Amino acid sequence: IHLQQLTYHANGSVRGNLAITKEDVEWLSSRYDYYSGQVGEAMKHFVIPQGCQAAMHLHRVRNDAKIVYRALHHVHKEKPVSDLLFQFIGLLSNVAHAMALYVNKLNDVKEIPFHTKSYILK
Secondary structure, three states: HHHHHHHHHHHHHHHHOOOHHHHHHHHHHHHHHHHHOOOOOOOOOOOOOOOOHHHHHHHHHHHHHHHHHHHHHHHHHHHOOOOHHHHHHHHHHHHHHHHHHHHHHHHOOOOOOOOOOOOOOO
């Protein structure tokens, strides 16, 4: 519930007063640390968005967060957008990815690697 509430605060922060705090970003970062720690090596690779129903919803959240992040850049050209908001939305995408991998792991879903031609991974 807390994460859902924060996403609504982030939405209102674009047009209204900034409602995302440094503490909110730190809390979200702790969620990223937890879930990425649970899936380990899987976080180091691109994967095809698939799996159980919960994972599919989380992959959608990740994708939507990326869309919002890019849209914020366009808003920022006309009106300043807080760095905290950029941090929060970027981190939200990463947390959703880690959570998707985690729920797939809990459901014994094997991830399907995606070998990108666009980025060089180390």
